[in-house]
Amino acid sequence: MAVLVVFLLFLLAEPAISQLNDLDNNSNSFLRWFCGRTPPIHPSNFIKNRNSTLAELRRQLLTDGVFYATAQDLSAGDTVYAAAQCRNYLSTDECVACFDAGVSVLFRCVAGDSAYVVVDNCFIRYEDYADFYNNPNVVQDGVGTPFSPCGNTSASQPVTTFEDVVEGILTEIRDATPKASNNYVALTREITSSNETVYAIGQCVGSNKTACETCMNSAYSYLTNCLPTTDGRFFDMACFARYSNTAFFNGSQITDVTNILKGNSTKTIVAGTIAGVALLFFILGIWLLYRRRKKAKETEQANFKGAVNYNYKDLLLATNHFGEENILGKGGFGEVFKATLDDNSIVAVKKLQAEHVRVKEEFENEVKLISHVHHRNLLRLLGWSSEGSELLLVLEYMPNGSLDRFLWGSKRGTLDWNQRYEIIFGIARGLAHLHNEFHVKIIHRDIKSSNILLTDDFKPKIADFGLARFLPEDETHVVTNYAGTLGYTAPEYALRGLLSDKVDTYSFGVVILEIISGRRSTEVKSGLSSAAYLLEQAWQSYEKNIHMKFIDETLNLNQHEQEHVMKIIEIALLCTQTPPSKRPTMSEMVLMLQEGQSLGTRQLTRPTFVQNHDRRVNIVFSKNSSASNHVYKNKMELEADDREKSTCNG
Template identity: 55%
Template sequence: MMPTLAMVLILLVAMEVGVAQPTTKTTNISNTNTTPLKFFCGSNYAMSQTTFFGNLNSTFSQLRSHLSNPGVYYARAHGSENEDAVYGVAQCRNYLSSTECLACFDVAVSILQPCGLANGAHVFLDNCFLRFEDYDQFYDDPEGGSNVEVLELCGNESTSQPITAFNQAVQELLFDIGVATPRTSEFYIASTRQVVGANATIYAIAQCVENVSQTICKNCMTRAYNNLYKCLPSHEGRAINVACFMRYSEFPFFQNNQTVNFTPFLLSKGSSGKFGTTIGVSSSVGLVLLIVALFLWFRRWSKSKAVEKEFKGVRCYSYEDLKLATNNFSEEYLIGKGGFGEVFKAVVDNGIVVAVKKLRVGFRAKREFENEVNLNSNVRHRNLILQLGWCSDGAELLLVLEYMPQGSLDKFLWGEKKGTLNWKQRSDIILGIARGLVHLHEEFHFKIIHRDIKSSNILLDDDFQPKIADFGLARFHPEDQTHVSTGFAGTMGYTAPEYATRGRLSEKVDTYSFGIVALEVISGRSCSDVNYSGAQMEYLLDHAWQLYEKGMHIKMIDEAIDPNEYQEENVKKIIEIALMCTQLVSLRPTMSEIYLMLSSEPQLKQRQISRPTYNVDRRIHIVGS
């Protein structure tokens, strides 16, 4: 039944295959894309080929029969003749007709055919999902008792709409449907939202596997939302998991009359008080009842506001919970130290791994803490660390952030993982940092200047994409230390001179720091290290400028990088952009200009680059040489 070649191939290929969805813009709603978003073949092979394929075909036949019924979008079936039982589940998006659902199911079956004798596989397409296993527990618990990673797939083009308004519309829509979906009977919502100030509509759906519990659906929706916002400002994005699916696009993929009114599912249960029915009672009894009613109303109102705050992304954690999750902030959970405090790894909310930053701040900063956290919690971008929550308990101020297992960039440049980044990863990191700073400076609804961009504040995800940490925290710096205190390793080398010496703050302060970090990424050297050259020592920026003046700046590149991985002109272009960032403030480009130069210009137009500015004269002559 199964071609021999296919069974041989499955033994040779990797066990998991992810395929990015094509991002061709289209308004053809009926178009069914047959490219899988992701598919997986398990490693548990059947014992009997004949029995297994008989059970598999029986399972597929039953699933197809169920889905052929009008209005049926979810089906379960099994074939258990003798050994090698096969349990299957299929689910279509509710905006499909029965014919379209069956067409997608047939494509899914064909995609899984090369899995051969693997008794366990699944495939995600835009319009449907198919899975089979040799056990039935996955019906009720698709993730097997643990939080399986939610994978986000982002479009490769930015939106054509005004970015700030587009991002806000998408975030609000995804948040609302993520909250409402677990409360619906079918675990499914399709909805739209207008982009403010533009003649544009956002289309989005959210769907959980129909048989799971409301808790599983809610947890999966939360993780899907937290991942999918990273795609912005891409024109489309998807979040996929064996328990749920979420998608948005600025182009329609379902009809306008197929939306679901989810407003009733957003209303808090019991939120309407009965204050008006209490007042008509006679004086003494009425006063007591009035007080009771006011108390109940206030408690409900407070609870409603707390829920509302959490839904906006600002989860308020209790200090005792965070203390317990970090074993009383013990050394074994410590993963980093910095100018703002210590960072601990913790597991919260039934298995979610997070980073808990314990801040050291003064009284003045503490008064501003909650407002600042509320503002920064709305900053969502693929190159910025996500703030999940916070805690304020007396003198204790803590932030709960997404956890980055790879750690900080500096470890890969001159730390224990030195020399492990290739040129593609390094150039992507430089571009990603620039993209994150553009969002802070220009795309958010108010300007955020980081003030402390440095390699230790750049964290890397599993794909080595950079995420800027500690943005918006500069005002919470310890009051007994200046922002450019040498107690913070390397900060003096990153800080723009006009800010360090005269306190002149603008977004160009971050531009200067970005230039320094870019030179570090290219060279694999810290800006505070010195290079001996004859009778003097040169810091990294000095060294880069000296080489540039001689037309030899390609020599800046880290020797650990394979010369076959890069084109010299591209490396020289990025070095020149980095040097532009360190000029006088009036000559520095903005981060949006830098991003454009990095991403779209094959080579720089001829433009003069002036000598970098420094905080102090750092050329140190060796005495007696």
């Protein structure tokens, strides 16, 4: 505690800016800083945890030779995960000085639960989730990266020579940094004609080689566009790169990349082609074919923003030929399998049924979109395979499986109220990101407990959003084919096919009631006025002010928690109001859940219940719908299909 107090007092002083001795260009400029907009659940707890986490980072950086540190504080439910990185050319004192300067800026972030600051000599980031340790590109609040400021001074003549030297050194930085043991490379190159030296570094955050390679490719593209200016910087969440014709590190601190790049030089390829005239054309033909395929692969890979195009045979082996022992779940879109890849990492493979994706092009368009979506509460796409008629998605593996297991399945009763509330809050944030924070409005259409997966620390991730359809930004609703699960589906969508983002709001409200009650949305229960489904039970409990009879009996709540749950029940009922205009948006829902606030002047009315005496519903399609323009009866189960296995991975 004393160490933390000293640390905070030190940071209240004017921020110090690190300066390297005897170097002209080490201004240690602040390049960018960002404060998240999503407020923490309990601000006082979060700030306490944030401060202790930053203090632990500083303690680690005080050790000689430590340039990258991570720390976390999980106290009282307001988790903070943080990372800090210094450039490897710094001394320990210079590293800590840069860290202190960066933290003094981050302390200005008082409203959100995430922030980062980028300085020439260091980088600091904190979030309330741990995913960014392994995948730095997972971001929140629509953070805009990459960032690449170029210098204001152009190179002196001859410009061509300067550009050639810079492109050469950046090529080596790009190729060597992901292969270096510490993901850091520093190089210099002499320009004899002008008696100049070019200095350049590349450094990746963490140890994810794939993310490093992708980021360094971007750095090369951005920085070469800075030419012919004499300096340039590049920053993205996964890496930092810089070049300049003035020194910002000592020339003796360069990296020997000879062994790192050994075997990759084009000279080796050329030497191999001179083995004999008889083999020359054969080798040239093979090389041209390889280059063509590699270029096509790189183009395709760029379109998918880091998602990997897996070989079908590799996935076949990883799932033991899609053996039944590896089935994680079965759902409307197909089966999900556990797969162990060659590097021993475990993933989930979703095998889509052909009738759900009519053509390969449609499938690949879906993959292109969801490969851009990164959020702590959305299941991450790792890759895909579309060889022949087999359409596969490779997704994060969630060992805890789906939420329904913890509500009425084998793990029933193991979630306390604080965990349930964080799950509710996380689902809301994920849906708000899909609706408002991504460049295309994505409506999930099938929010239900079996589509909510849980991490090791019970943080929610929404699955199957990549199989949704997309709402044009200039339309408030569309009429479309029904695609959802009755019991969770809004009346206007189930009965008339009217789709808007408020359909997800309705389903979210039902999921909240499931989380609070520990019962299925389609479960019939007697005990109030008559036998009723879950939504009716919730409304009757609200009307009679007997909320406690609705709450899961496995929850042992104190008085404060009981009052909190009652407010969340009111919020859930607000989500199920009709017409849809009376429901809040998911962004509004995030704010309402933040403090578990009451509805204020809003008046709740009895929700619309879809009756199902003959277990049929009418679905109406407009003339603009892709379906035929008539009313017909379609037999649909209103309760979950008990024969389906719970979808444990999307």
